[in-house]
Amino acid sequence: MEALGFSHVALTVTHWDQSKPFWEALLSYLGAAKVIDVVGPPHRRPHGHMMMYAGKSFAMSIWEAFSEFQGNKFQLYNVGLHHLAFAAPNRAAVDALHDKLVTEGAKILDPPKNYPYFRTYYALYFTDPDDIKIEYAFVET
Numbered sequence: 001m002e003a004l005g006f007s008h009v010a011l012t013v014t015h016w017d018q019s020k021p022f023w024e025a026l027l028s029y030l031g032a033a034k035v036i037d038v039v040g041p042p043h044r045r046p047h048g049h050m051m052m053y054a055g056k057s058f059a060m061s062i063w064e065a066f067s068e069f070q071g072n073k074f075q076l077y078n079v080g081l082h083h084l085a086f087a088a089p090n091r092a093a094v095d096a097l098h099d100k101l102v103t104e105g106a107k108i109l110d111p112p113k114n115y116p117y118f119r120t121y122y123a124l125y126f127t128d129p130d131d132i133k134i135e136y137a138f139v140e141t
Helices: 016-029 091-104
Strands: 009-013 033-039 049-054 059-064 084-087 108-115 121-127 133-139
Touching: 009 016, 016 033, 016 049, 016 059, 016 091, 091 108, 091 121, 091 133
Parallel strands: 009 059, 084 133
Antiparallel strands: 033 049, 049 059, 108 121, 121 133
C-alpha cells in the first residue's frame, strides 16, 4: 500500500479578515480555483468561516479558528506544522512570486536563492498574516 501524495492540507487562521484575502490571492496566483467558501458547516461553529481551493496537483482549505483560540500564535518549531511548501514549475516562477509578494507588502523571510537541500534547490520563504511559514521551491530533476 502507498500514498499517491497528499489529498489536501488544512490550515487554521486566527484573523479571518486578514487571512482570507492573503490566501485567496496566493492560491489563485498558484493556479488553484476556489471550490468552497462558506460560513457554518462544515465548520464546527455556526459563524465559522472556511474556504477550499483546488489546483492541478494540490488542494488546500483555510479554516477560521474558534473564538477562544484566536489569541494563539503560530510558533515555528513548536509541535505541529513547521512550514508549508508549494512546488514551483521553474526558477522564474519563484522570482515572480517573490516580486508579487514584495509589491503586496508580504513578510519575506528569505528571498529566492539556492539552498543546500538538493543540488538544484531554489526557493523563497515568506509568511501569511498568522506568521505561518510558507515556501515556494523549484527542484530541477
